[in-house]
Amino acid sequence: MFDFALPADTSDEERYRELANAGDSLTDGESDAVANMANLAALIWSFVPDLNWAGFYRVVDGELVLGPFIGRPACIRIPFGQGVCGTAASSGETQLVEDVHAFPGHIACDSASASELVVPVIRDGQVIAVIDLDSPSKARFGEADARGIEAVAERIATRV
Numbered sequence: 001m002f003d004f005a006l007p008a009d010t011s012d013e014e015r016y017r018e019l020a021n022a023g024d025s026l027t028d029g030e031s032d033a034v035a036n037m038a039n040l041a042a043l044i045w046s047f048v049p050d051l052n053w054a055g056f057y058r059v060v061d062g063e064l065v066l067g068p069f070i071g072r073p074a075c076i077r078i079p080f081g082q083g084v085c086g087t088a089a090s091s092g093e094t095q096l097v098e099d100v101h102a103f104p105g106h107i108a109c110d111s112a113s114a115s116e117l118v119v120p121v122i123r124d125g126q127v128i129a130v131i132d133l134d135s136p137s138k139a140r141f142g143e144a145d146a147r148g149i150e151a152v153a154e155r156i157a158t159r160v
């Protein structure tokens with residue numbers, strides 16, 4: 001059994017360090033990308049509070065395709081350049097969106113989502129997936145969250 005619950009007063013720095021370490025050990029030695037993304041989505045869900053969606057979109061034949069996630073069913077395919085996820089994929093840059101309703105072209109999968117963080121997973125210089133976190137709270141994500149999920153993406157880039 002894996003029990004990764006952290007005390008509520010854990011600092012962001014500590015929270016994301018623990019998440020990256022847990023993600024590293026849970027995917028170490030496992031070559032199945034789906035299994036690894038499923039466990040990573042579950043880990044993000046249990047480590048990061050105040051989320052309503054957490055998971056992966058993978059780059060398949062030049063577009064984003066839904067991968068393992070926790071949350072409500074979501075749109076399956078997102079073209080590069082569209083929505084928050086497609087913008088992260090085409091730019092290769094983290095997207096930190098305080099208010100999704102103010103983001104031009106935001107794709108609403110769950111009406112509860114108010115803010116969003118999307119981090120590209122880069123392997124050999126190519127975006128191979130994005131990690132998408134949605135929150136029902138406005139401005140839920142800040143720089144610590146962005147840097148924390150980027151560290152996770154870096155650690156697991158060869159395993160998804």
Ligand code: SME
Nearest residue numbers: 074083084085106107109
């Ligand atoms: N909001 C995203 C779509 C994916 S869902 O949030 C799960 C976007 O605008 O790309």
